[in-house]
Amino acid sequence: MSRFALIWRKSLNIFMLTLTGVSALLVVSVLFLILGYLVVKGGTSLNWSFFTQLPKPVGEVGGGVANAIVGSLKLLLLAAIIGLPIGLLAGVYLAEFGGKPFGFTVRYTTDLLNGVPSIVIGMFAYAVAVLPVKHFSTFAGGFALGVMVIPITLRSTEEFLRAVPVSLREGAMALGASKWRTIATVVLPAARGGIITGMLLALARVAGETAPLLFTAFGNQFWSPGWSQPTSSLPLMVYTYAISAYPDWHRQAWAAGLVLLALVLVANVGTRMALNRGGATRGV
Amino acid sequence: MSSTATTFDSAAPPQTGPQAFIRRLRNGDEVAHIITLITAASILLITSALVYELWINSHLSRAKFGWAFLWTRTWDPVFENFGALPYIYGTIVTSIVALLIAVPLGLAAATFLAELAPRRLSDNVAFLIDLLAAVPSVIYGLLGMFIVVPMMRTTIGPGLKHAFGFLPIFQGPNYGVGFLTAGIILAIMVMPFIISVSREVLLTVPREQREAALALGATRWEATWKVVIPWARTGILGSIFLALARALGETMAVTMVIGNTPLISASLFSPGYSIASVIANEFKEATGDLYLSALVELGLVLFLVTFILNGLAQIMILTTDRMGRRS
Amino acid sequence: MKKAIVVVCLLLGLGVTLAADSTVLLNGAGATFPYPMYSKWFNVYHQEHSDVQINYQSIGSGGGIRQVLAGTVDFGASDGPMTDQQIEQFKQQRGMGILHFPTVLGADVPSYNIPGVSAELNFTQKALAGIYLGTITKWNDPEIANANPGVKLPGEDIVVIHRSDGSGTTYIWTDFLSKVSDEWKSKVGRNTSVNWPVGLGGQGNEGVSGLVKQMPNSIGYIELIYALQNNISFGKVQNSAGKFIKADLAGVTAAAGSAKDMPDDFRVSITNAPGAAAYPISSFTWLLIPERIPDATKRDTIKAFLKWMMTDGQKYTETLSYAPLPKVVVAKEMKAIALVQ
Numbered sequence: 001m002s003r004f005a006l007i008w009r010k011s012l013n014i015f016m017l018t019l020t021g022v023s024a025l026l027v028v029s030v031l032f033l034i035l036g037y038l039v040v041k042g043g044t045s046l047n048w049s050f051f052t053q054l055p056k057p058v059g060e061v062g063g064g065v066a067n068a069i070v071g072s073l074k075l076l077l078l079a080a081i082i083g084l085p086i087g088l089l090a091g092v093y094l095a096e097f098g099g100k101p102f103g104f105t106v107r108y109t110t111d112l113l114n115g116v117p118s119i120v121i122g123m124f125a126y127a128v129a130v131l132p133v134k135h136f137s138t139f140a141g142g143f144a145l146g147v148m149v150i151p152i153t154l155r156s157t158e159e160f161l162r163a164v165p166v167s168l169r170e171g172a173m174a175l176g177a178s179k180w181r182t183i184a185t186v187v188l189p190a191a192r193g194g195i196i197t198g199m200l201l202a203l204a205r206v207a208g209e210t211a212p213l214l215f216t217a218f219g220n221q222f223w224s225p226g227w228s229q230p231t232s233s234l235p236l237m238v239y240t241y242a243i244s245a246y247p248d249w250h251r252q253a254w255a256a257g258l259v260l261l262a263l264v265l266v267a268n269v270g271t272r273m274a275l276n277r278g279g280a281t282r283g284v
Numbered sequence: 285m286s287s288t289a290t291t292f293d294s295a296a297p298p299q300t301g302p303q304a305f306i307r308r309l310r311n312g313d314e315v316a317h318i319i320t321l322i323t324a325a326s327i328l329l330i331t332s333a334l335v336y337e338l339w340i341n342s343h344l345s346r347a348k349f350g351w352a353f354l355w356t357r358t359w360d361p362v363f364e365n366f367g368a369l370p371y372i373y374g375t376i377v378t379s380i381v382a383l384l385i386a387v388p389l390g391l392a393a394a395t396f397l398a399e400l401a402p403r404r405l406s407d408n409v410a411f412l413i414d415l416l417a418a419v420p421s422v423i424y425g426l427l428g429m430f431i432v433v434p435m436m437r438t439t440i441g442p443g444l445k446h447a448f449g450f451l452p453i454f455q456g457p458n459y460g461v462g463f464l465t466a467g468i469i470l471a472i473m474v475m476p477f478i479i480s481v482s483r484e485v486l487l488t489v490p491r492e493q494r495e496a497a498l499a500l501g502a503t504r505w506e507a508t509w510k511v512v513i514p515w516a517r518t519g520i521l522g523s524i525f526l527a528l529a530r531a532l533g534e535t536m537a538v539t540m541v542i543g544n545t546p547l548i549s550a551s552l553f554s555p556g557y558s559i560a561s562v563i564a565n566e567f568k569e570a571t572g573d574l575y576l577s578a579l580v581e582l583g584l585v586l587f588l589v590t591f592i593l594n595g596l597a598q599i600m601i602l603t604t605d606r607m608g609r610r611s
Numbered sequence: 612m613k614k615a616i617v618v619v620c621l622l623l624g625l626g627v628t629l630a631a632d633s634t635v636l637l638n639g640a641g642a643t644f645p646y647p648m649y650s651k652w653f654n655v656y657h658q659e660h661s662d663v664q665i666n667y668q669s670i671g672s673g674g675g676i677r678q679v680l681a682g683t684v685d686f687g688a689s690d691g692p693m694t695d696q697q698i699e700q701f702k703q704q705r706g707m708g709i710l711h712f713p714t715v716l717g718a719d720v721p722s723y724n725i726p727g728v729s730a731e732l733n734f735t736q737k738a739l740a741g742i743y744l745g746t747i748t749k750w751n752d753p754e755i756a757n758a759n760p761g762v763k764l765p766g767e768d769i770v771v772i773h774r775s776d777g778s779g780t781t782y783i784w785t786d787f788l789s790k791v792s793d794e795w796k797s798k799v800g801r802n803t804s805v806n807w808p809v810g811l812g813g814q815g816n817e818g819v820s821g822l823v824k825q826m827p828n829s830i831g832y833i834e835l836i837y838a839l840q841n842n843i844s845f846g847k848v849q850n851s852a853g854k855f856i857k858a859d860l861a862g863v864t865a866a867a868g869s870a871k872d873m874p875d876d877f878r879v880s881i882t883n884a885p886g887a888a889a890y891p892i893s894s895f896t897w898l899l900i901p902e903r904i905p906d907a908t909k910r911d912t913i914k915a916f917l918k919w920m921m922t923d924g925q926k927y928t929e930t931l932s933y934a935p936l937p938k939v940v941v942a943k944e945m946k947a948i949a950l951v952q
Binding site for chain 1: 311312313315316317319320321323324325326327328330331333334337338341389390392393395396397399400401409411412413414415416417418419420421422423425426427429430431472475476479503504505506509529532533534535536540560563564567568580583586587590591593594
């Protein structure tokens, strides 16, 4: 190897490695930029009335997003009830019982469902949960979000269940546990961290979804009682206010966006910290 | 193993009939199997229902326009002439722009995190990047509208025109909204997926591979680029397909910055329209059954494109996976 | 895990408590044109009748028509009256007729954002048609310049902005253009959603206003109140008598006065109305109420609201720059309320 080639390789090495570091730095800084911008633009609008009041009529200054916050929470609850059990149990099926052709079909279909754009899911929920009963509702919105939660939950459940070492399973069975007992008391707890993380990520993902809510939850300036009336939601508020021309609405859009982001990030950070600091789910 | 080992009936149990079924049912394994099977099957049911609804509700439009729907440029609700081409074009262009930006950056960042960073730093940074993936689409749209669009109009656009104005993709009027802006926002949105999955995959590459390369005199970069990344090639490709799927269907952020105009233009500065955006804007108000049907058909097209992509991804991953295992 | 259970219970409790009530809930959707007015009305009405909650979503007139057709809302709202075809479709799908109730009068204005130009521009009918057809592309085009002597117009490209959603505001605008330009009529036509020859799309009046404000050298058609509330310049339009009129209550009321023969179903177009003082791009806007409402409480609430809207409600119109209904129309409408069964 000539000396020149060596120098070239060494320089390239340093250059490329630095580049990768810079890229990582760039990406991470985007996160802080987003947070920072939202805090700067929206932080000053976060006051008690913002959280507790209903929106004011169009063009008037002030008002709040109380109904949107509650609406979002209700929608998330529905999405969790509808989507998490199916995703979890189906994930268990694929990881523990899945036969070749059926298991493959389910997995493929799940990936398909995962890739379906949220707007198409919205159209589906409109056809299935709105038209037949002839009104927009929180339930329809929750249904749409629930359908989106299923594939994400399933994938992470299956992945983390499969990652549990065979030795654990065999150990349990050697001690006389039946298959379901093994799953319930040994495998699932071992994969618990990853599964819950996956579930929360799924919920956090749908918490910010607006598109499927456009034709299902529809929007509401007042409180939405129960589950069968249209409801406001944070992402919908951010969207409606952002595309308008009213400066006061823009201000509220930033604030609502900050609240939404805070909710999502707290959910993400809180879970991870509660379980274990990064990486412990890998390599038992 | 299983069932026979866990039942201890003294009398000889019947092997067939309803009593046997109930007995099997009391066996926890069977119950678990059935319950999980049902949930798995329900996914098939939901997806079939979705495809069915898409098919049925687009009937009018498919009957009237046939395959020509895919390459017709006009979208005219007054004279009831609908074509998908501008939307297909917009969806594809913005996604390609997004990948062109996100893949190199994302892969580089993932490499850094997997190969170079000390473990704790890598985990913490990966965590932060996962947080980026959690940022809702509207927030990206919000930031896109109020930061990127003005920047595109005042700084980035003129800068690109100045440097690369001879290329047709950088010609034409620059409004701030358009394909390029949408592509940039999409790139930021899909990067976390590429990084997260690629990093995981790179970390699973056996240490021996890397060490062998280094032992043979490769620099760290060479070991990474020529040995580790190719080994993880499958997973990385998977992450790219995942990112692409996300980009294709992204609605809100794109709607807020793409310009909402069904145009086909070589210029990246031109406003455009994506399939998801037009559905979001016009679905609730498509007066006229043919109009609504045309929108549903667009949804069907988007769905099919995703379907094909997924299919290709699965095939590629299966093939290279088998290749990888053999070597 | 325990925390999660607690949170779930709290939320369930929340959902349940908010479910218990005797409030009458009505859902309506449609036009963004009168949205500021309706939003104020429903707010005031709720304060005066705390057991009535009328939720209105401004998704565009096209949306109002489509959703009332599908029955997913209790009433719709549109500034483009339903066509005969749509009314027929409603009859077939829902087995009854649909009634139009005018609420207020408003105006579409050509708003613009030209850096350096603060003067009020005059737009001839030809100019507006040409701009939106794409035949007039620069601000200093003679058609525009000649109507504005003394104003220095830049040689910049006009950024045309229109609606991307199904819109009654679009209907009013294209109705006007179809009346004043044969080319427009044959090439594009009038509808809530058209195949625009040029321009960028904004979502709702809100979206168009937002775009006009952001884009230099842009022009967009929006309802008067949106231009006023957002401090966007708007120009005068040449009416059928040749005069340049700025949109205001007087101009719109003058245009409404020309609708002497109000048809029984209240569907009338007053664009390009005759008269020297008439603002040419004025329009009524309507609430779309199904003929038969099976739920007695809902029906009575709607009828009560309509009565209120035509009397007390009209007091709020001027502060938001909508013109109140002419007394002749109100009298006729009061009688028509009885048609809702």
